[in-house]
Amino acid sequence: xxxxxxxxxxxxxxxxxxxxxxxxxxxxxxxxxxxxxxxxxxxxxxxxxxxxxxxxxxxxxxxxxxxxxxxxxxxxxxxxxxxxxxxxxxxxxxxxxxxxxxxxxxxxxxxxxxxxxxxxxxxxxxxxxxxxxxxxxxxxxxxxxxxxxxxxxxxxxxxxxxxxxxxxxxxxxxxxxxxxxxxxxxxxxxxxxxxxxxxxxxxxxxxxxxxxxxxxxxxxxxxxxxxxxxxxxxxxxxxxxxxxxxxxxxxxxxxxxxxxxxxxxxxxxxxxxxxxxxxxxxxxxxxxxxxxxxxxxxxxxxxxxxxxxxxxxxxxxxxxxxxxxxxxxxxxxxxxxxxxxxxxxxxxxxxxxxxxxxxxxxxxxxxxxxxxxxxxxxxxxxxxxxxxxxxxxxxxxxxxxxxxxxxxxxxxxxxxxxxxxxxxxxxxxxxxxxxxxxxxxxxxxxxxxxxxxxxxxxxxxxxxxxxxxxxxxxxxxxxxxxxxxxxxxxxxxxxxxxxxxxxxxxxxxxxxxxxxxxxxxxxxxxxxxxxxxxxxxxxxxxxxxx
Numbered sequence: 195x196x197x198x199x200x201x202x203x204x205x206x207x208x209x210x211x212x213x214x215x216x217x218x219x220x221x222x223x224x225x226x227x228x229x230x231x232x233x234x235x236x237x238x239x240x241x242x243x244x245x246x247x248x249x250x251x252x253x254x255x256x257x258x259x260x261x262x263x264x265x266x267x268x269x270x271x272x273x274x275x276x277x278x279x280x281x282x283x284x285x286x287x288x289x290x291x292x293x294x295x296x297x298x299x300x301x302x303x304x305x306x307x308x309x310x311x312x313x314x315x316x317x318x319x320x321x322x323x324x325x326x327x328x329x330x331x332x333x334x335x336x337x338x339x340x341x342x343x344x345x346x347x348x349x350x351x352x353x354x355x356x357x358x359x360x361x362x363x364x365x366x367x368x369x370x371x372x373x374x375x376x377x378x379x380x381x382x383x384x385x386x387x388x389x390x391x392x393x394x395x396x397x398x399x400x401x402x403x404x405x406x407x408x409x410x411x412x413x414x415x416x417x418x419x420x421x422x423x424x425x426x427x428x429x430x431x432x433x434x435x436x437x438x439x440x441x442x443x444x445x446x447x448x449x450x451x452x453x454x455x456x457x458x459x460x461x462x463x464x465x466x467x468x469x470x471x472x473x474x475x476x477x478x479x480x481x482x483x484x485x486x487x488x489x490x491x492x493x494x495x496x497x498x499x500x501x502x503x504x505x506x507x508x509x510x511x512x513x514x515x516x517x518x519x520x521x522x523x524x525x526x527x528x529x530x531x532x533x534x535x536x537x538x539x540x541x542x543x544x545x546x547x548x549x550x551x552x553x554x555x556x557x558x559x560x561x562x563x564x565x566x567x568x569x570x571x572x573x574x575x576x577x578x579x580x581x582x583x584x585x586x587x588x589x590x591x592x593x594x595x596x597x598x599x600x601x602x603x604x605x606x607x608x609x610x611x612x613x614x615x616x617x618x619x620x621x622x623x624x625x626x627x628x629x630x631x632x633x634x635x636x637x638x639x640x641x642x643x644x645x646x647x648x649x650x651x652x653x654x655x656x657x658x659x660x661x662x663x664x665x666x667x668x669x670x671x672x673x674x675x676x677x678x679x680x681x682x683x684x685x686x687x688x689x690x691x692x693x694x695x696x697x698x699x700x701x702x703x704x705x706x707x708x709x710x711x712x713x714x715x716x717x718x719x720x721x722x723x724x725x726x727x728x729x730x731x732x733x734x735x736x737x738x739x740x
Contacts, residue, residue, distance in 0.1 A: 225420055225423050225424065226418075226419035226420045226423055227420070228418075228420050232415070232418065233357075233361065233415055233418055233420055233421060234360065234361060234364045235364075236411045236412065236414070236415040237350070237354060237361050237364040237365050237368065237415070238364045238365070238367055238368040238371065239368060239407070239408050239411055240346075240350055240365060240368060240408060240411075240412060241350070241364065241365035241366060241367065241368020241369045241371070241372070242368040242369065242371045242372040242375060242404070242408075243303075243346075243368075243372070243404060243405055243408035244302065244306070244343045244344075244346040244347050244350065244369075245343065245347075245369045245372040245373070246372045246375075246376065246401050246404055246405060247306050247309070247310050247336075247339040247343055247401065247405075248275055248336070248339065248340065248343060249372050249373050249376040249592070250310070250376055250397065250398060250401040251271055251275075251332075251336050251339075252268070252271070252272070252568045252588065253376045253377060253379075253380040253397075253585070253588060254380065254394050254397060254398075255268060255568065255572050255584045255585065255588070256384065256390065256581045256582075256584070256585060257318075257390045257391070257393075257394040258271075258332075259572070259581075259584075260390055260581075261325075261328075261390075262325065262329055265329070266699075266702065267329070267332075268568050268569055268572045269569045269695075269698055269699060269702060270333060271332065271333065271336050272564065272568060272569060272695045272698070273692075273695045273696065273698075273699075274333050274336055274337045274340070275336050275337070275339070275340040276340070276564065276688065276691040276692040276694075276695045277337075277340075277692060278336075278337040278338070278340035278341050278344070279340045279341070279343070279344040279347075279688050279691065279692075280685075280688045280689065280691075280692050281341065282340065282341045282342075282344035282345050282348070283344055283348050283681070283684055283685045283688045284685070285345070286298065286344070286345055286348040286349065286681065286684075287348075287542070287681050287685065290352065290677065290678075290681060295349050295352070295353045295416075295425075296413075296416050298345055298346075298349040299345075299346050299349050299350065299353075299412060300409075300412075300413075301342070301345060302341075302342040302343060302344075302345035302346035302349070303342070303346065303405065303408070303409050303412070304342075305338060305339075305341065305342030305345075306339050306342040306343055306346075306405060307402065307405050307406070307409070309335050309338045309339045309342070310339065310398060310401065310402050310405065311402055312335065313331070313332070313335045313398065314395060314398035314399060314402065316331075317331050317332065317335070318391065318394050318395050318398060319391075319395045321391065344684075344688070347684060348680075348681050348684040350365050351365065351664065351680035351681065351683065351684050352676075352677035352678075352680040352681050352684075353677070353680075354680065355668035355676035355677050355679055355680035356424050356425060356427075356428040356673070356676055356677060357420075357421075357424050359665050359666075359668075359669060360603070362664060362665045362668065362680075363599070363602055363603045363661065363665055366599045366602065366657075366660070366661040366664060366665070367596070367599040367600055367602075367603075367661075369599065370592065370595040370596035370597075370598070370599040370600075370657050371596055373588075373591070373592030373593075373595055373596065374592045374593050374595075374596040375404075376401070376592070377585075377588060377589035377592045377593065378589075379397055379400050379401070380397055380585060380589075381585065381589065383396050383397040383400075384397075384585070427673065428673055428674065428676070428677070541675065541678060542678055542682060544675075545671055545675050545678045545679050545682055546682055548670055548671050548679075549667040549670050549671065549679055549682065549683070551610035551613065551614060552610070552613065552663035552664075552666060552667040552670075552683065553663075553667070553682065553683060553685075553686035554614060554617075554686070555610075555613040555614050555616075555617045555659065555663045556617075556659075556660060556663040556664060556683060556686055556687050556690065557686045557687065557689050557690035557693075558614075558617035558618060558620070558621075558690065559617050559620060559655075559656060559659050559660045559663075559690065560656075560660060560687055560690035560691045560694060561690040561691075561693050561694040561697070562617075562620045562621055562623060562624060562652075562656075562694065563652065563656045563660075563691075563694060564690070564691050564692075564693075564694025564695045564697075564698060565624050565694045565695075565697045565698050565701060566623065566624060566627050566628075566652060566698070566701075567588070567591055567649075567652065568584075568588060569695075569698040569699075569701070569702060570627055570628060570631055570698060570701055570702070571584060571587045571588060571591065571627070571645075571649060572584040572587075572588075573631045573634070573702070573705055574587060574627075574630050574631045574637075574645045575631065575634070575635055575637070576642050578642060579642060583642070586646065587645060587646060587649045588649075590646055590649045590650050590653060591649045591650075591652055591653035591656075592653065593653065594649075594650045594651075594653035594654040594657065595653040595654065595656050595657040596657060597653075597654060597657060598653065598654040598655065598656060598657020598658035598659075598660075598661070599657040599658070599660075599661045600657075601654075601657070601658050602657065602658055602661035602662050602665065608662050608666065613659060613662060613663055616655070616659050617659055620652075620655050620656075620659070623648055623651060623652050623655075624701070626639070626648050627645060627648045627649070627652070628701055628704065630644055630645040630648065631645075631705055632704050632705050632706075633704075633705060633706050634705045634706045634707075660687075663683065664680075664683050664687070667679050667680075667682075667683050668680055668683075
């Protein structure tokens with residue numbers, strides 16, 4: 195039995211469930227209940243936590259614009275974040291089989307926490323660096339934060355792809371909750387602490403406390419029975435082997451991997467020690483089990499016929515077959531060879547071909563969003579609101595983005611063409627919001643309500659059409675490829691972010707050079723007036739007023 199050491203043991207019904215086949219929910223293979231929605235709420239907090247650092251940097255727009263006047267600090271931070279995020283997505287795809295979900299997510303949490311703490315204490319609280327050095331530190335810090343947060347994001351989307359779809363929606367709703375929470379936090383700290391440095395320091399401290407809470411919740415969630423159940427199913431489905439198990443009472447069990455393409459997981463044959471030397475009558479007393487269905491007239495598989503004695507057609511047809519409920523399978527090998535690497539690339543290409551409409555849709559959604567937010571949104575002027583204007587625009591975006599992601603859970607089956615059309619229509623928001631800021635200090639679309647309204651539409655459509663493709667895409671492939679689907683969607687998502695952030699520089703050049711200028715005054719037109727009507731004698735002539 196030494197050959198079976200180091201090999202895993204799996205139930206057939208678990209493998210069937212991993213492949214998406216119907217199983218009896220009363221059986222032991224049924225998923226445990228998510229009591230009190232603890233897994234859902236933890237993933238909601240996780241979605242908020244891995245976008246919290248980026249939103250914290252962006253929502254401190256008033257502090258950074260005051261600390262680094264006449265610079266492109268918001269555009270630079272956005273571009274550095276997205277570029278580092280794209281690198282992190284590629285790295286995560288390469289390391290997906292070398293490190294577990296828990297290892298990758300924990301690494302991202304610790305990296306984000308350490309960087310946020312350094313920025314809050316050294317670059318904002320102490321503020322002992324020169325302006326140029328401080329500017330560079332902020333860009334490096336947001337790049338490091340982006341790497342850690344995106345490792346978490348890509349890992350969480352791959353992780354929730356193995357769970358039912360509602361858990362992917364929980365992560366995406368949490369992403370919007372991050373923006374909404376940060377917006378409220380920034381409004382409160384800016385109103386409560388009048389000094390910009392103190393208010394920004396407290397603002398970052400609150401974000402760090404949430405990250406600490408998320409770290410503890412994550413490690414509790416990974417031990418939940420529901421999570422362990424689906425991770426086990428996915429692991430068994432991804433690394434399943436077609437095994438033939440031949441047992442003989444006179445020898446140890448031997449395992450033979452089947453090279454045939456039959457859908458059976460294993461074949462178990464038990465026979466008498468004298469079956470190979472006795473006649474046909476004694477051989478007929480042998481019995482066998484075969485997967486996947488019971489068939490009283492089934493014949494032995496060809497692979498087993500080769501190891502057994504020749505049989506007559508009548509004898510083979512009368513031998514019954516039964517289901518195998520348990521099967522021994524080999525432990526998965528790590529992809530260290532070129533052949534396995536090539537197999538992984540081909541698997542990703544096959545998944546991309548299956549879900550490319552969803553990849554294009556989510557890429558267009560975030561391309562439009564990053565073209566306008568946060569760069570152009572931070573440049574919309576307002577004589578009435580002053581430095582509060584960018585905060586109000588970003589808060590409106592984040593709040594309705596949160597509503598849009600909640601609306602994504604509505605049970606409506608979006609088609610691929612509908613998602614692509616909706617993503618394309620969002621491109622109309624680019625010229626509309628741009629005209630609210632261009633030319634600088636004298637925009638073509640005048641008024642505070644128009645940019646707020648466009649920001650609301652931008653946020654709601656981003657939440658809705660940025661979530662639905664991410665939720666639907668993993669269900670379009672087999673369970674063994676759902677983590678790859680989640681990572682491919684994250685790659686397309688970050689591609690849209692990067693291209694949109696680069697286009698935002700082009701839109702910035704359309705605003706004109708930054709310069710201190712008074713707010714544009716729109717003169718009130720002179721309206722025609724009539725003289726008051728007075729009662730006069732009939733013999734007095736009233737002159738006509740031109």
